[in-house]
Each structure stands twice: as C-alpha cells, then as structure tokens.
Amino acid sequence: MKILFVCLGNICRSPIAEGVMRSLIQEQHLNWQIDSASTNTFHTGESPHKHSQQVCKEQGICISQQQSRRIQQVDLEKYDKIYYLAKDVLHEMKNIIDMNGFENKIKLFLTDLYPHESCDVKDPWYGGLDGYYPVFDEIKLGCMAILKKELELMNN
DSSP, X not given: OEEEEEESSXXXXXXXXXXXXXXXXHHTTOOOEEEEEESSSXXXXXXXXXXXXXXXHHTTOOOTTOOOOBOOHHHHHHOSEEXXXXXXXXXXXXXXXXXXXXXXXXXXXXXXXXXXXXOOOOOXXXXXXXXXXXXXXXXXXXXXXXXXHHHHHHXX
C-alpha cells in the first residue's frame, strides 16, 4: 500500500499525518510507503513547522527529516490512496493535477473516521502550539481509521 497525504503547505498537517501513519504501520509490521505533499510551493524543501515537530516528538514520532514538496501528476499513478486534509486542498489540487480517471484514489482524510460528515482537519498554522495538539489527536484518530479500513479491505 502506498499512501500520500496532502495539505496546503506540507509543513503542518500532512507531515503529522505522514509521521503518525509511519508509526502505526511500523507497529503493525507493514511494509507500506507513506509520503506527504503540498499544493503550494511556499515551503518547498523546508522541514515541518516547529510545532508539528514538537507535538510529534512528544509522542515519540520524529518528523524532522521530512521535506515539503508539491504534489505532482506522477503521484496519481504512484500512490494507491491520496488523502487531502481539507476541502480547500482538493480545490487547489484540481488546479495543479488532472485527476480524471483517478477519482477513486482521492479521498477526504477524515472520511473513514466520520463517514457521514465532510470534515476538514483544522489548519493550525494561524495559532500557537496549543492549536497543534488537537490537530495531532484528530490526525491520529484519522490515521487509525484509515489503517483499520485498509487492513479490513486487504483481509477480505
């Protein structure tokens, strides 16, 4: 399984999702490929935001080696699933890549956690450290729901 998480800058939410999912699949001894990307180029090549790194580090997850990159057309073929962390991210993705024929791979991140709602992961960029903790918690729950669903699909 190859999973890509996408947010606007690839420095706050999607790096947390990448780090959390890597941690979860390691616990399950799964050989999955996990990555993250952005829709903009403002932070290309940068490490995740210091608050994203801190909340992950406090949970035993190191994301400091990640580097922001922009989503590319080739990602649609490379990854089995692409999760966007908020609806505005999908809008931006549509301006960058041609998703025709790949719609079944692209999904709102919290869909498996809240299947009857259309929920975004709040962007913590505009606040302080305190705003990153609930984002981390929600992302962890979202990753756990994705992992559970994918494992069920693999076992059926």
